[in-house]
Amino acid sequence: MIATGNRLIVFTMVVATLAAFTARLAFAEDYAMSGIPLDDPRWQNTLDRVNGMIAAKAKAAEEAGEEKTVEIMQHIEGTSYLARARTPQRTAGSVARALGNPIVPPGEWETIRIDLPEESKPLADGEKFLKMIEEIGKTFQYTNTLGAKATVKVCRLAGTGDEYAPLSMEGFVSRLKAGETWAVTVTQVTKACNFCRGAKIVNGATCRQCKGVGGEAIQRAITIRW
Numbered sequence: 001m002i003a004t005g006n007r008l009i010v011f012t013m014v015v016a017t018l019a020a021f022t023a024r025l026a027f028a029e030d031y032a033m034s035g036i037p038l039d040d041p042r043w044q045n046t047l048d049r050v051n052g053m054i055a056a057k058a059k060a061a062e063e064a065g066e067e068k069t070v071e072i073m074q075h076i077e078g079t080s081y082l083a084r085a086r087t088p089q090r091t092a093g094s095v096a097r098a099l100g101n102p103i104v105p106p107g108e109w110e111t112i113r114i115d116l117p118e119e120s121k122p123l124a125d126g127e128k129f130l131k132m133i134e135e136i137g138k139t140f141q142y143t144n145t146l147g148a149k150a151t152v153k154v155c156r157l158a159g160t161g162d163e164y165a166p167l168s169m170e171g172f173v174s175r176l177k178a179g180e181t182w183a184v185t186v187t188q189v190t191k192a193c194n195f196c197r198g199a200k201i202v203n204g205a206t207c208r209q210c211k212g213v214g215g216e217a218i219q220r221a222i223t224i225r226w
């Protein structure tokens with residue numbers, strides 16, 4: 001009887017230790033996916049978090065971009081064009097208006113190479129569009145109409161790079177297996193809101209006490225890896 005009792009105690013202690021370890025793992029720096037069966041909902045939850053982070057980055061990139069008038073000069077290859085770009089003419093801010101400068105003139109034209117998304121329709125020389133664009137940190141060299149070599153910056157539409165495309169489950173799994181990692185921020189509610197009791201919504205509206213967070217929360221940075 002005593003021996004059985006001891007085994008029971010030992011077993012209980014192991015379970016308690018495992019439970020504590022698992023609870024810590026959920027918010028550890030590293031979150032390993034390799035041991036999770038592919039049909040486990042944690043895969044979709046994790047992919048949703050990664051895609052949410054990618055969408056937030058795309059939005060930030062678009063906000064950091066600058067709106068330019070882009071005029072196509074010449075087709076280079078695929079959906080890449082030699083173009084000229086400048087900041088558009090715009091209405092001055094309130095201070096400038098008060099000083100009598102209601103119009104801000106357009107910026108200087110700058111020749112660039114613009115790489116449009118692959119699915120873009122072909123554009124003819126002289127076509128114009130107004131979009132947020134960003135430099136990608138590369139240059140392009142070409143021979144201009146005078147026969148001289150010219151070097152221009154390569155730009156793309158802001159927030160449309162490969163790194164901003166949402167991942168499919170298949171792509172997510174194979175890139176994890178290849179050793180890629182993703183850093184995501186997880187909001188962990190440590191104490192439920194005493195007004196909405198963690199529901200985040202009261203009478204169909206965002207809880208004004210916790211502003212939709214659900215309570216007192218801390219942000220955890222987690223690296224998702226295979």
Ligand SMILES: [Zn+2]
Binds near residue numbers: 199209211212213
């Ligand atoms: Zn609340």
